[in-house]
Amino acid sequence: MEKTEELKNKAKELGIILIKITDTEDISFTSESIPDYFKKFIPKSAIVAIQNYNFDEVSPSPLYGINAPFVRSNYYKELKKKLEKLSKYIKNNYNGNSYISCNGSIREKILARKAGIGSYGKNQIISNEKYGSYIIIGLIITDIEFEKDRPSEMFDPFCKNCNLCVKHCPTGVINLDGTFTKEKCLQYMGQNAELKEEQIKFWDNRFYGCEICQKVCPKNKNIPRRTDFPENGKIGSSVYLPEIIFLSDDEIKQKFRGSQLALSWVEPEALIKNALIALSKTEEGKKFVVEFIENGRENMRDIAEKILLF
Numbered sequence: 001m002e003k004t005e006e007l008k009n010k011a012k013e014l015g016i017i018l019i020k021i022t023d024t025e026d027i028s029f030t031s032e033s034i035p036d037y038f039k040k041f042i043p044k045s046a047i048v049a050i051q052n053y054n055f056d057e058v059s060p061s062p063l064y065g066i067n068a069p070f071v072r073s074n075y076y077k078e079l080k081k082k083l084e085k086l087s088k089y090i091k092n093n094y095n096g097n098s099y100i101s102c103n104g105s106i107r108e109k110i111l112a113r114k115a116g117i118g119s120y121g122k123n124q125i126i127s128n129e130k131y132g133s134y135i136i137i138g139l140i141i142t143d144i145e146f147e148k149d150r151p152s153e154m155f156d157p158f159c160k161n162c163n164l165c166v167k168h169c170p171t172g173v174i175n176l177d178g179t180f181t182k183e184k185c186l187q188y189m190g191q192n193a194e195l196k197e198e199q200i201k202f203w204d205n206r207f208y209g210c211e212i213c214q215k216v217c218p219k220n221k222n223i224p225r226r227t228d229f230p231e232n233g234k235i236g237s238s239v240y241l242p243e244i245i246f247l248s249d250d251e252i253k254q255k256f257r258g259s260q261l262a263l264s265w266v267e268p269e270a271l272i273k274n275a276l277i278a279l280s281k282t283e284e285g286k287k288f289v290v291e292f293i294e295n296g297r298e299n300m301r302d303i304a305e306k307i308l309l310f
């Protein structure tokens, strides 16, 4: 189908590293409310796009907490801007309607697998043959019919004889049979304000996120390395922790405005909790936890005490 090829060429021209297309039968939403715009047309194609990101190593420094690579810039915003241009192209050339979802209300991984982007690893992350799992996924749902790509296998055959992520996951979330207890994942614990002992035990010097299961994955060896950080929502590879723990919710929102840490499901108090745990790991950092117990926000002083005494 000529127009599919034209669309893929246009995506390339816009700097999108890969798009694949699938049908819209398996669309499901992350919340019960279906986006209004989506009700205005009959979806015929799901265009799945990926963007790779920089995953450079960071040298630890006692008062700085490390950000997982996927949040160091707002890669979703970067991809969304490109998808907006692609959506405009669909409008101008085929008079098509589109709905864009980038870390939004549509479950992206289901469509990515079906479009042939890649398969699920035991760590529940989609991995692409060329770019590995250091990718984010965005979508355009449109009422234009494009030629569909072949689906990837549901589970990555490579995982069959590999259990590296199962072995190295600090909290033991990943099971041998491929099941996964989300609530025990450090990534999940780091976005919720509730304090869990397992987080204190395994959090180390992180500020946000965990990537161990990606770092150890053999499918991420020899993938193309991206070396730049887009300016969109850039927070860098680490954050000065003593500053964070004394900020108000509004100041935290302001500091991380436009970044992935400003998303609605990341609780400001979770970020303070993360910073306190990371500070408690070094003698230098502990002094700030003590100061927080004396002068920090009152409703979190008992959490800080628990962290310090753990």
Ligand code: SF4
Residues within 6 Å of the ligand: 121, 122, 123, 156, 158, 159, 160, 162, 163, 164, 165, 166, 213, 216, 217, 218, 219
């Ligand atoms: S580390 Fe091994 S088992 Fe885990 S996702 Fe990667 S290939 Fe699969």
Ligand code: SF4
Residues within 6 Å of the ligand: 123, 168, 169, 170, 171, 172, 173, 174, 184, 185, 186, 187, 210, 211, 212, 213, 214
């Ligand atoms: S992100 Fe970390 S805690 Fe979560 S599954 Fe991967 S290695 Fe385990």
